[in-house]
Amino acid sequence: MIRILFPTVIAAMAGIIAFFIRSNTWRRALLVTTASVHLVFSFYLGAIKPIKAGWIGTDSLSVIFLVTVSLMFFAAAVYSIFYLTADRHHEPENASRYLSSTPESIYTGCMLLLLSTMTLAVTARHFALQWVSIEATTLASAPLIYFHRSSRSLEAAWKYLIICSVGIAIALMGLFFLRMTSPKVSEFTVDAFVAAGSSLDKKWLSAAFIIILVGYGTKMGLAPLHTWLPDAHSEAPAPVSALLSGALLNCAFLGIMRVHQVANAGGIGVMASELLVMFGIFSIGLATVFILRQPDFKRLLAYSSVENMGIIALGVGVGGGAVFGGLFHAVNHSLVKVALFLAAGNILARYGTRESSKVRGLASIMPTTAFIWTMGLIAITGTPPFGTFMSKFTILKTMTAKGMWSLTAFFMAFLVIIFAAMSYIVLKMVFTPPPPEMPEKPERTLSWIMPVILLVTALAAGIYMPEIVRNHLEQASALFGGGLK
Amino acid sequence: MNIISIILIMSGLLLLGSSRLGVAIKVVAIQGLVLGILPIVKASHELTAGVWFLCISIIAAKGIILPILLNTNLKSSGITREIEPFISYGVSIIAGIIMLILAGWMTVRLNLNRTMTPPIVLSAAFFMVLSGLFLMITRKKALTQILGFLAMENGVYAVGIGLSLEFPFMVELGILLDVVVGVVIMGHLLLHMDKEMAHTDTDRLTELSDNIRLSGEIKVVSSNEVNIGSDREVLK
Numbered sequence: 001m002i003r004i005l006f007p008t009v010i011a012a013m014a015g016i017i018a019f020f021i022r023s024n025t026w027r028r029a030l031l032v033t034t035a036s037v038h039l040v041f042s043f044y045l046g047a048i049k050p051i052k053a054g055w056i057g058t059d060s061l062s063v064i065f066l067v068t069v070s071l072m073f074f075a076a077a078v079y080s081i082f083y084l085t086a087d088r089h090h091e092p093e094n095a096s097r098y099l100s101s102t103p104e105s106i107y108t109g110c111m112l113l114l115l116s117t118m119t120l121a122v123t124a125r126h127f128a129l130q131w132v133s134i135e136a137t138t139l140a141s142a143p144l145i146y147f148h149r150s151s152r153s154l155e156a157a158w159k160y161l162i163i164c165s166v167g168i169a170i171a172l173m174g175l176f177f178l179r180m181t182s183p184k185v186s187e188f189t190v191d192a193f194v195a196a197g198s199s200l201d202k203k204w205l206s207a208a209f210i211i212i213l214v215g216y217g218t219k220m221g222l223a224p225l226h227t228w229l230p231d232a233h234s235e236a237p238a239p240v241s242a243l244l245s246g247a248l249l250n251c252a253f254l255g256i257m258r259v260h261q262v263a264n265a266g267g268i269g270v271m272a273s274e275l276l277v278m279f280g281i282f283s284i285g286l287a288t289v290f291i292l293r294q295p296d297f298k299r300l301l302a303y304s305s306v307e308n309m310g311i312i313a314l315g316v317g318v319g320g321g322a323v324f325g326g327l328f329h330a331v332n333h334s335l336v337k338v339a340l341f342l343a344a345g346n347i348l349a350r351y352g353t354r355e356s357s358k359v360r361g362l363a364s365i366m367p368t369t370a371f372i373w374t375m376g377l378i379a380i381t382g383t384p385p386f387g388t389f390m391s392k393f394t395i396l397k398t399m400t401a402k403g404m405w406s407l408t409a410f411f412m413a414f415l416v417i418i419f420a421a422m423s424y425i426v427l428k429m430v431f432t433p434p435p436p437e438m439p440e441k442p443e444r445t446l447s448w449i450m451p452v453i454l455l456v457t458a459l460a461a462g463i464y465m466p467e468i469v470r471n472h473l474e475q476a477s478a479l480f481g482g483g484l485k
Numbered sequence: 486m487n488i489i490s491i492i493l494i495m496s497g498l499l500l501l502g503s504s505r506l507g508v509a510i511k512v513v514a515i516q517g518l519v520l521g522i523l524p525i526v527k528a529s530h531e532l533t534a535g536v537w538f539l540c541i542s543i544i545a546a547k548g549i550i551l552p553i554l555l556n557t558n559l560k561s562s563g564i565t566r567e568i569e570p571f572i573s574y575g576v577s578i579i580a581g582i583i584m585l586i587l588a589g590w591m592t593v594r595l596n597l598n599r600t601m602t603p604p605i606v607l608s609a610a611f612f613m614v615l616s617g618l619f620l621m622i623t624r625k626k627a628l629t630q631i632l633g634f635l636a637m638e639n640g641v642y643a644v645g646i647g648l649s650l651e652f653p654f655m656v657e658l659g660i661l662l663d664v665v666v667g668v669v670i671m672g673h674l675l676l677h678m679d680k681e682m683a684h685t686d687t688d689r690l691t692e693l694s695d696n697i698r699l700s701g702e703i704k705v706v707s708s709n710e711v712n713i714g715s716d717r718e719v720l721k
Binding site: 126128129131132135136138139142143146149150151152154155156157158159161162165166169170172173176179180183188230231234235290294295296299 | 660
């Protein structure tokens with residue numbers, strides 16, 4: 001119990017302390033130290049046997065998401081050091097609008113509180129506790145989106161807060177319905193409800209699943225409930241966009257997965273899966289439309305997140321081996337998308353614009369970032385040998401094996417269009433002659449080290465999967481009756 | 486119990502029909518107070534210290550603190566009326582009656598057999614959720630959106646009571662805390678909106694879209710430079 005609460009508590013305490021530290025150096029040190037401690041501890045929780053302690057606990061599913069959250073946060077924390085110092089020095093003149101901000105103490109404090117609430121959200125086994133922590137993640141991240149005080153980020157933060165709060169409030173109603181499926185079960189936890197299984201009231205359960213899917217789906221960014229997502233992701237500072245996309249969306253999805261577990265146990269698994277597939281393919285399709293000719297490269301990444309959330313939902317919905325693929329894709333997507341968002345932050349700081357048509361000659365001006373940007377593109381579109389290819393391939397393989405031909409055709413078509421559209425935009429940014437007035441300037445190590453590490457991890461995931469990772473993914477898929485075996 | 490439900494329904498209709506934001510805040514405050522009393526009235530079993538504490542927290546937070554906070558926001562922004570909603574007040578009230586019928590129908594459809602609370606509570610709760618959502622969709626002012634959210638959240642909470650469900654004490658407190666912090670942040674953003682854009686009309690929040698082109702960006706930059714400058718000075 002204490003071991004599981006530890007990462008939540010330590011992040012929360014560090015977050016509160018961060019509000020009161022005056023010295024920038026100490027505050028940044030606190031951010032990175034907490035992130036490292038959290039990371040080490042998450043790996044430890046992943047290595048030991050699952051602990052279940054009533055309201056909180058770990059199983060393979062939560063461990064996968066916990067380690068992902070922790071790793072993404074660590075990357076964002078290290079990058080924040082670069083970002084915050086660049087903020088101080090006001091690098092290029094024309095970037096001043098993007099690099100002027102709220103006090104750093106609020107930034108660090110909210111980041112750490114976000115980490116704490118996300119950790120609680122992935123380790124919670126009590127449905128209402130999970131709800132409380134998912135709503136709390138919204139509250140901790142809204143001020144972060146409004147970090148660069150401009151009317152644009154204000155609009156983004158407002159929409160984010162209002163839309164997600166309403167969505168999550170609707171999810172609470174769904175949780176009440178879920179509780180009604182079995183008033184006799186004393187504890188409102190995943191374990192108790194899965195154990196109750198077929199004794200659950202199917203009518204209530206169906207209603208509950210639909211309402212919760214819509215509620216948490218808003219936060220997860222499933223189309224057509226995604227409207228806040230491109231705005232928030234494009235206006236937030238780079239490390240925050242990275243965290244929103246790489247960690248926060250996953251937490252909301254975990255909320256849906258927990259109810260999906262109960263739905264499976266309660267005998268409405270087929271309906272639940274069909275809904276996930278529907279939302280999934282619709283998200284992919286809608287993202288495709290918006291990725292085509294997208295002028296803003298941060299919005300491009302945001303829509304790519306909608307697409308990938310769709311792929312994950314699709315994978316889990318299809319079932320069987322695709323669940324394995326879907327969960328694996330969640331991890332891969334986080335790795336790659338965080339790297340891409342951090343690289344986008346570098347580009348934005350250097351060029352001072354988010355319009356991809358104005359970013360030219362990346363390869364000669366920022367060689368390392370250009371490398372990350374290109375590799376990230378290759379990875380996110382699911383090109384071998386990256387992990388994303390493996391996960392998408394697993395999903396596709398299961399779909400064809402199950403004979404879902406029309407769905408497979410649509411899925412493939414969307415993936416190909418997205419690949420073409422994203423390549424066109426990204427490669428044009430990288431391999432063009434640079435604008436003449438750009439002065440030479442070396443890239444700082446802190447700005448590229450974490451994205452490179454993440455991309456290497458994503459590459460490694462596609463080539464070799466360690467036994468422990470495979471076991472966790474297998475066991476997590478088994479919760480949904482899936483898995484490769 | 487029935488009286489409380491009727492008060493809740495009336496408050497929902499009043500919210501739909503009032504153009505004065507000050508009145509709307511008071512109505513939401515009354516909802517908060519009434520909601521705080523509900524668990525005490527409902528209690529089928531002995532009142533524990535936890536229930537009392539929760540009720541007092543709800544009354545204090547939703548009935549007193551948040552309304553006062555929203556009132557200060559209202560005063561500092563100097564906007565007292567909702568002007569030209571997307572759907573006029575008369576039509577809103579008719580829509581409200583339709584929503585009320587819908588809420589009643591939903592309650593009947595749920596076909597509860599074990600509930601200890603009268604079904605009217607659940608009808609009132611569904612109506613509050615629907616009317617809160619309706620307010621958020623059809624009104625323009627940011628403050629009305631916050632009030633709509635609060636009304637909806639109150640409704641969701643009342644659904645829990647209507648189904649006679651209880652979550653553990655700590656969780657209930659957590660839910661309440663989330664709502665309070667959420668509204669505080671929303672109010673804070675509202676103040677910034679008023680200061681930076683000189684309006685709080687959410688329908689004019691249209692800077693961000695996929696079609697944004699060069700012209701839009703440049704315009705925004707020039708108008709923002711000033712704001713950021715002044716903002717930074719305040720911070721220092």
